[in-house]
Amino acid sequence: MINENPHRRYNILTGEWVLVSPHRTKRPWQGKEEKQSIAKRPSYDPNCYLCPGNTRASGATNLQYDGPYSFVNDFSALLSETPKEVFSEGLLKGVSERGICKVVCFSPDHSLTLPIMKVEEIQNVVKLWKREYEELSEVSYINHIQIFENKGDVMGCSNPHPHGQIWAQESIPLEVSKKTEQMKKYWLDTNQSLLQAYLKQELEARERIILENDHFVSLVPYWAIWPYEAMILPKEHKRSIKELNEEEIASFAQIIKDLTIRYDNLFNCSFPYSAGIHQAPTDGDPHEEWHFHMSFYPPLLRSATVKKFMVGYEMFADPQRDITAEQAAGTLKSLSTVHYTIE
Amino acid sequence: MINENPHRRYNILTGEWVLVSPHRTKRPWQGKEEKQSIAKRPSYDPNCYLCPGNTRASGATNLQYDGPYSFVNDFSALLSETPKEVFSEGLLKGVSERGICKVVCFSPDHSLTLPIMKVEEIQNVVKLWKREYEELSEVSYINHIQIFENKGDVMGCSNPHPHGQIWAQESIPLEVSKKTEQMKKYWLDTNQSLLQAYLKQELEARERIILENDHFVSLVPYWAIWPYEAMILPKEHKRSIKELNEEEIASFAQIIKDLTIRYDNLFNCSFPYSAGIHQAPTDGDPHEEWHFHMSFYPPLLRSATVKKFMVGYEMFADPQRDITAEQAAGTLKSLSTVHYTIE
Ligand SMILES: O=P(O)(O)O[C@H]1O[C@H](CO)[C@@H](O)[C@H](O)[C@H]1O
Ligand SMILES: O=P(O)(O)O[C@H]1O[C@H](CO)[C@@H](O)[C@H](O)[C@H]1O
Numbered sequence: 001m002i003n004e005n006p007h008r009r010y011n012i013l014t015g016e017w018v019l020v021s022p023h024r025t026k027r028p029w030q031g032k033e034e035k036q037s038i039a040k041r042p043s044y045d046p047n048c049y050l051c052p053g054n055t056r057a058s059g060a061t062n063l064q065y066d067g068p069y070s071f072v073n074d075f076s077a078l079l080s081e082t083p084k085e086v087f088s089e090g091l092l093k094g095v096s097e098r099g100i101c102k103v104v105c106f107s108p109d110h111s112l113t114l115p116i117m118k119v120e121e122i123q124n125v126v127k128l129w130k131r132e133y134e135e136l137s138e139v140s141y142i143n144h145i146q147i148f149e150n151k152g153d154v155m156g157c158s159n160p161h162p163h164g165q166i167w168a169q170e171s172i173p174l175e176v177s178k179k180t181e182q183m184k185k186y187w188l189d190t191n192q193s194l195l196q197a198y199l200k201q202e203l204e205a206r207e208r209i210i211l212e213n214d215h216f217v218s219l220v221p222y223w224a225i226w227p228y229e230a231m232i233l234p235k236e237h238k239r240s241i242k243e244l245n246e247e248e249i250a251s252f253a254q255i256i257k258d259l260t261i262r263y264d265n266l267f268n269c270s271f272p273y274s275a276g277i278h279q280a281p282t283d284g285d286p287h288e289e290w291h292f293h294m295s296f297y298p299p300l301l302r303s304a305t306v307k308k309f310m311v312g313y314e315m316f317a318d319p320q321r322d323i324t325a326e327q328a329a330g331t332l333k334s335l336s337t338v339h340y341t342i343e
Numbered sequence: 344m345i346n347e348n349p350h351r352r353y354n355i356l357t358g359e360w361v362l363v364s365p366h367r368t369k370r371p372w373q374g375k376e377e378k379q380s381i382a383k384r385p386s387y388d389p390n391c392y393l394c395p396g397n398t399r400a401s402g403a404t405n406l407q408y409d410g411p412y413s414f415v416n417d418f419s420a421l422l423s424e425t426p427k428e429v430f431s432e433g434l435l436k437g438v439s440e441r442g443i444c445k446v447v448c449f450s451p452d453h454s455l456t457l458p459i460m461k462v463e464e465i466q467n468v469v470k471l472w473k474r475e476y477e478e479l480s481e482v483s484y485i486n487h488i489q490i491f492e493n494k495g496d497v498m499g500c501s502n503p504h505p506h507g508q509i510w511a512q513e514s515i516p517l518e519v520s521k522k523t524e525q526m527k528k529y530w531l532d533t534n535q536s537l538l539q540a541y542l543k544q545e546l547e548a549r550e551r552i553i554l555e556n557d558h559f560v561s562l563v564p565y566w567a568i569w570p571y572e573a574m575i576l577p578k579e580h581k582r583s584i585k586e587l588n589e590e591e592i593a594s595f596a597q598i599i600k601d602l603t604i605r606y607d608n609l610f611n612c613s614f615p616y617s618a619g620i621h622q623a624p625t626d627g628d629p630h631e632e633w634h635f636h637m638s639f640y641p642p643l644l645r646s647a648t649v650k651k652f653m654v655g656y657e658m659f660a661d662p663q664r665d666i667t668a669e670q671a672a673g674t675l676k677s678l679s680t681v682h683y684t685i686e
Binding site: 002005006007008009010012016017019020021023024027028029031032035049057074075076077078079082083085087089090091092093094095096097098099144146148149150153154155156157158159165167171173174175176194197198201222274275276278295297309310311312313315316317318320322 | 345348349350351352353355359360362363364366367370371372374375378392400417418419420421422425426428430432433434435436437438439440441442487489491492493496497498499500501502508510514516517518519537540541544565617618619621638640652653654655656658659660661663665
């Protein structure tokens with residue numbers, strides 16, 4: 001069977017390959033172990049610049065918010081006032097970039113994370129994402145909106161208050177261009193959403209499905225790179241979260257909660273990851289080919305303290321993984337749906 | 344000036360873009376700090392599976408080697424005995440992959456690193472790399488040879504003994520394919536090496552050059568992603584390290600030492616990085632377009648303990664950096680050429 005020997009798998013969304021080395025988990029580990037932060041956080045931290053009513057590093061003060069809350073990032077990587085400039089000299093080429101960066105607090109409660117928030121609270125987060133996507137897409141020069149969350153300090157999160165970010169910008173980033181190209185090609189060839197066809201195949205095979213509810217499925221994609229990478233996708237063809245109705249929003253919130261609970265239960269820790277929603281660019285094209293999805297890239301491999309490093313070979317050659325997507329899906333599927341901190 | 348506002352820069356080697364946000368270094372950091380290992384290591388560690396004469400996890404015993412030493416990785420991600428298999432079912436596509444993974448110990452002395460090794464010792468490392476590249480390219484099914492080093496536990500290095508790795512394989516990895524395509528296009532258009540033309544421009548501009556000696560230059564590429572990323576490239580057009588003569592090998596070893604000393608002097612620590620040599624694939628094509636180079640991707644940004652995280656936005660959208668390539672080159676250039684541990 002191909003699954004036991006080293007092989008490469010094709011990613012239908014990017015047109016790229018991942019190297020899979022299933023036999024490699026046996027190797028000994030004398031390398032880095034992460035420190036685990038197990039201290040329970042208070043519901044309010046006077047030193048947190050994201051808690052309600054607190055003053056941020058910039059001097060601005062947060063509202064006394066009681067649901068999800070968004071504001072423009074004080075240290076935005078992209079700015080809306082950037083003057084148009086093109087730099088070109090011989091082989092060098094640069095161009096100015098405009099954008100808007102926002103912070104999205106998921107909850108006023110400093111101690112929470114998505115898996116331990118109530119489903120209704122997560123629904124409100126999804127509604128805020130949706131409103132932000134709609135509003136930012138109205139800004140004439142914004143052609144792409146990236147909603148994401150960096151969870152845990154291993155993932156570069158600079159503040160444990162439950163929050164994510166939105167970076168909206170003029171250009172369409174590479175990861176999104178690759179997916180647009182692949183989906184468009186399939187759409188033009190078959191008049192079908194690539195991810196819907198893929199989902200159909202996965203729902204028949206049942207080898208990589210983790211969870212399913214009325215409107216959404218969560219699975220480990222065949223071409224997953226990160227050990228416990230997962231994708232959440234709507235069963236129906238939807239180009240963006242803008243197209244979700246109340247009932248679908250509830251279903252989406254539920255599957256986010258259920259997946260992240262299993263993540264926390266995997267190693268009995270607050271499971272770190274970067275998650276992001278890939279959806280139709282807002283560049284004026286109808287993007288009928290787009291099928292939105294939310295991906296989770298979690299770094300942990302062996303335990304709460306030992307992660308997979310995407311370094312040398314992965315930086316210079318191709319992504320590489322040790323366990324197979326099927327093993328990861330099997331493990332995640334087998335875990336309890338009740339959060340490990342709840343007796 | 345474009346360098347002060349958010350902008351994107353084009354990478355001539357990959358055809359991709361990086362987002363640069365020069366104003367962003369001011370943001371406060373309450374995130375992860377790495378633990379610094381400052382304990383001096385002994386020259387011999389009885390528990391190290393790379394020290395001369397020691398028995399490895401696999402049960403094999405290292406020779407009593409006294410210079411650089413290579414052997415087949417006990418936990419190789421790629422194996423030469425992999426049977427040929429193709430997996431294809433609907434949208435799923437996989438294919439078996441053959442290869443050879445080697446470990447290259449740089450020195451028998453457990454306590455050393457490249458910047459504190461003697462130039463003559465580094466020359467021997469380069470000679471071993473060259474021999475490995477030559478020998479592995481003789482294996483009929485090997486079409487690409489990736490030589491790399493993961494230095495420091497932050498870079499997933501599982502053993503502090505000075506060593507690197509070689510992963511040789513059937514397929515040509517994505518990073519190399521992208522570069523081959525860009526170099527080939529330029530070669531066919533102009534009958535010139537892309538990197539040689541680029542180097543000429545850099546040597547005139549003198550804005551991103553860190554170091555230079557008889558045969559090599561070290562610079563921060565215009566499109567660098569990592570904060571203190573650097574590239575070492577030969578002044579003459581050489582497709583691979585196979586084409587280096589004795590004098591050029593000495594020059595290469597010297598510039599590796601000089602660059603890594605400055606790295607250590609940047610934050611007064613043993614500077615972590617992944618380094619890799621990109622060179623002509625060994626697939627039978629003459630690859631006249633190829634201009635070999637060694638790249639260093641170091642994660643540290645602010646200090647010995649605070650690194651740049653390539654997470655959320657970078658995973659889902661585009662790579663992003665805070666300081667400009669020119670700032671990084673200026674800083675690296677200004678540092679002492681004497682290692683900070685030497686009084
Ligand atoms: O082979 P090592 O040193 O055990 O492992 C290290 O380098 C490999 C090649 O870049 C990576 O796949 C691993 O994640 C990393 O920990
Ligand atoms: O914006 P933050 O949370 O300070 O920063 C974090 O997310 C950003 C967007 O993915 C990254 O560029 C930073 O490296 C990371 O530390």
